Amino acid sequence: MRPTGRLPNQLRSVSIVPGFSHHAEGSCIIKMGGTEVLCTASVESKVPPFMRGQGRGWVTAEYGMLPRATHTRGDREAARGKQSGRTQEIQRLIGRSLRAVTDLEAMGEMSVVLDCDVLNADGGTRCASITGAWVALNLAFRKLIANNVMTKLPFLGQVAAISCGIFEGTAVLDLDYAEDSNAEADANFVLTAAGGIVEIQATAEKTAFLPAQFDELMALARIGTAQLHAAQLAALGD
Numbered sequence: 001m002r003p004t005g006r007l008p009n010q011l012r013s014v015s016i017v018p019g020f021s022h023h024a025e026g027s028c029i030i031k032m033g034g035t036e037v038l039c040t041a042s043v044e045s046k047v048p049p050f051m052r053g054q055g056r057g058w059v060t061a062e063y064g065m066l067p068r069a070t071h072t073r074g075d076r077e078a079a080r081g082k083q084s085g086r087t088q089e090i091q092r093l094i095g096r097s098l099r100a101v102t103d104l105e106a107m108g109e110m111s112v113v114l115d116c117d118v119l120n121a122d123g124g125t126r127c128a129s130i131t132g133a134w135v136a137l138n139l140a141f142r143k144l145i146a147n148n149v150m151t152k153l154p155f156l157g158q159v160a161a162i163s164c165g166i167f168e169g170t171a172v173l174d175l176d177y178a179e180d181s182n183a184e185a186d187a188n189f190v191l192t193a194a195g196g197i198v199e200i201q202a203t204a205e206k207t208a209f210l211p212a213q214f215d216e217l218m219a220l221a222r223i224g225t226a227q228l229h230a231a232q233l234a235a236l237g238d
Contacts, residue, residue, distance in 0.1 A: 002167065003178045004033075009223055011162075011174045016135055016235035025112075026139030028235060030132030033176055034122030039132035041140035044111045057107025057154070059137065061094035063087055063129060065118040090126045091116070093199065097130045097159055097190045098137055100198045106154035112140055123177040127161035127188055131228050134159050135235050158193035160228035164217040166209055171216035173224045185209040189221035193229040 006012070012033030021027035026041035047058045064087065067073045077083050094116060114136060116129035144150045165172060165186035167179045180186055187202035202214065 002172060004176065006172075006174075008170055008172045009220055011224055011227055012176065014228065014231050016132060016231055018135060018139055018235050024136070024140075025143045026136040026141070028132050028135045028139070029119075030128050030135070032124055032128045032131075032174065034120055035118070035124055035128050035176075036120040037125060037128045037132055038115075038117045038119060039129065039136040040115045040117075041133070041136040042113045042115070043140055043144065044113065045109075047109050047111050052109070055109060056104045057102075057109060058104065058111040059095060059098045059102050059114065060111065061091045061098065061114040061116060061129075061133065063091040063094060063116045063118075063126070065121060065125070069118045069121040090129070093126060093190075093201075094129050094133055097161065097198050098133055100190075101134070101155055101157040101159045101192060102137070103154040103156050106150070106152075108150070112137060121177070123175050123180045124163045127163050127190075130159065130161035130190060131232065135232050138232075138236055157196065158229055158232065159190060159198055160193075160225045160232060161188060161190040162221050162224035162228060163188050164220045164224070166213060166217070171213060171220055173220040185213070185217075187214075187217050187221075189218070189225065191221060191225045193226075195222075 015031040016028050018028045020029045021040045024040035025043045028039050030037050114133045118125045141153050163175045165175045165183040167183050184206045185204045190198040
């Protein structure tokens with residue numbers, strides 16, 4: 001039995017509310033159970049120095065957690081003067097995931113910075129960030145179209161992410177903190193709506209897991225991301 005009583009293939013409750021930020025070109029708050037992340041997309045009319053003159057755009061991400069997003073207060077990384085390795089790894093993952101489904105050439109020379117700020121953490125914050133960031137990026141592009149900056153959405157696909165793991169010997173979908181902190185194995189799947197794999201992070205936390213168990217996790221991930229893709233489109237009114 002899962003701590004929340006959910007079935008092995010059952011997501012937590014999912015809510016994506018668009019347009020939360022008054023100033024960002026695109027934004028949303030995504031809630032997955034007790035995890036809540038504010039995702040904003042900010043458009044800049046420049047690209048990093050290494051991309052100048054190529055006629056291509058850039059999508060990048062920053063990730064952070066509020067001090068009391070977790071059970072105990074964590075210091076602000078700005079106060080410490082440096083980002084943790086975990087923060088750097090997660091924001092690079094978010095950036096890679098969104099660039100994988102964005103036509104950078106169709107953007108022209110502009111950048112979009114995706115800020116993913118965790119308001120409340122209960123597991124799966126990186127996955128919620130990726131899923132919400134795609135909505136925020138979509139809204140930013142739609143605003144650029146409305147302002148005649150571009151003529152069509154420069155997307156190659158739709159992307160969402162979900163965690164899966166082996167908890168008490170059973171493959172389960174969408175781990176919360178209680179499950180994640182006690183899982184025998186956990187994995188994060190970044191998948192497109194067309195069935196493509198963008199990235200998979202899988203780790204045995206206690207003992208090695210078998211290929212058949214990985215196949216179970218992959219099957220659950222496809223179930224979960226299909227529902228998240230539908231939630232993304234619903235939030236956009238599509």
